[in-house]
Amino acid sequence: MHYDAIIIGGSFAGLSAAIYLARARRSVLVIDAGKPRNRFAAQSHGFFAQDGSSPAAMITTARKQVGAYPTVTIMDSVAGDAWKEDDRLMVALEDGAVHSSDRLLLAFGVSDVLPEIAGLAERWGQSVIHCPYCHGYEFSERQLGVLQLSPVSQHQALLISEWGPTTFFLNGGAGPDDAVLEQFQKRGITIESRSIEALVGPGADLSHVQLSDGATLALDALFIGPQQYLTSAIAEQIGCKLNEGPFGPSIAVDDMKMTSVPGVYAAGDITKGGGHTVTFASADGVMAGLAIHRSLAFGAF
Ligand SMILES: Cc1cc2nc3c(=O)[nH]c(=O)nc-3n(C[C@H](O)[C@H](O)[C@H](O)COP(=O)(O)OP(=O)(O)OC[C@H]3O[C@@H](n4cnc5c(N)ncnc54)[C@H](O)[C@@H]3O)c2cc1C
Numbered sequence: 001m002h003y004d005a006i007i008i009g010g011s012f013a014g015l016s017a018a019i020y021l022a023r024a025r026r027s028v029l030v031i032d033a034g035k036p037r038n039r040f041a042a043q044s045h046g047f048f049a050q051d052g053s054s055p056a057a058m059i060t061t062a063r064k065q066v067g068a069y070p071t072v073t074i075m076d077s078v079a080g081d082a083w084k085e086d087d088r089l090m091v092a093l094e095d096g097a098v099h100s101s102d103r104l105l106l107a108f109g110v111s112d113v114l115p116e117i118a119g120l121a122e123r124w125g126q127s128v129i130h131c132p133y134c135h136g137y138e139f140s141e142r143q144l145g146v147l148q149l150s151p152v153s154q155h156q157a158l159l160i161s162e163w164g165p166t167t168f169f170l171n172g173g174a175g176p177d178d179a180v181l182e183q184f185q186k187r188g189i190t191i192e193s194r195s196i197e198a199l200v201g202p203g204a205d206l207s208h209v210q211l212s213d214g215a216t217l218a219l220d221a222l223f224i225g226p227q228q229y230l231t232s233a234i235a236e237q238i239g240c241k242l243n244e245g246p247f248g249p250s251i252a253v254d255d256m257k258m259t260s261v262p263g264v265y266a267a268g269d270i271t272k273g274g275g276h277t278v279t280f281a282s283a284d285g286v287m288a289g290l291a292i293h294r295s296l297a298f299g300a301f
Pocket residue numbers: 008009010011012013014031032033034035036037038039040041043044045046047077078079080107108109110112124125131134135231232267268269270276277278279281
């Protein structure tokens with residue numbers, strides 16, 4: 001079937017774009033695999049009027065509201081491939097069905113590569129976290145740790161110490177230089193050179209970490225800044241220019257959220273090297289929705 005726009009990814013960015021296009025009375029297909037990045041967290045924090053809501057509840061409400069518009073179709077599926085055929089943008093689903101559109105919005109999010117440490121993956125989004133603005137408040141003045149995974153981790157430790165006493169785990173890497181060390185000392189950040197062997201605690205909570213020499217250290221939350229990859233290969237397949245950042249690739253877009261491929265737009269985490277939040281993803285989606293509508297209405301990309 002042919003649509004004005006196809007949106008790959010029906011989460012914060014994709015559904016925010018869809019509602020603007022729906023209200024502009026355009027036909028929209030939203031394809032969603034149902035795995036938003038923050039699905040590991042019980043609560044989402046910091047989004048206007050939704051502080052503490054569950055990510056799943058926010059998306060369920062948005063899907064209901066967006067899906068109520070008669071020109072919107074939401075499909076629970078995975079887009080496997082996309083390509084251009086003359087002026088049309090084609091999308092193939094994993095089941096082989098092919099749909100076409102005049103504009104395509106990529107909003108499929110990023111995935112995190114978690115360090116392979118025993119007990120870490122099952123605590124992701126609960127007591128192993130990445131964003132202090134999202135989840136740091138709940139651990140105020142408790143025992144905090146930052147695991148060194150990249151050069152950015154040292155800056156992360158300086159920031160995290162705003163929330164409570166912080167231990168910086170070298171994780172087999174080099175220690176900070178003298179200038180950073182001075183800042184660590186000013187902020188009371190301690191450095192731990194022994195590697196973490198395991199995270200331990202009841203359920204998804206953390207009570208302590210087990211170190212390489214068998215000793216234990218009390219810890220309530222471990223912050224990490226993991227590498228990320230684009231959840232779908234479709235951006236590369238269709239020829240979008242990518243940027244490389246310290247955490248992985250992102251899709252290059254202009255101010256109107258258009259990629260380097262005319263008619264193909266991108267929004268949300270996939271377009272940013274960092275600063276990933278629900279608020280920014282949603283705002284991006286709104287911008288993309290407006291831009292797509294105007295390009296459909298006035299004939300230019
Ligand atoms: C553990 C954790 C906790 C977080 N907590 C907060 C918080 O408290 N507050 C906050 O503001 N931010 C938080 N974030 C950040 C927030 O999750 C992201 O910024 C936000 O989800 C980005 O929205 P998005 O729409 O760009 O991508 P996503 O929410 O990741 O959605 C992408 C959607 O596209 C779908 N998809 C992927 N590939 C395909 C495909 N090929 N075909 C069809 N669909 C596809 C996915 O299944 C998913 O549904 C957190 C992140 C993490 C990892």
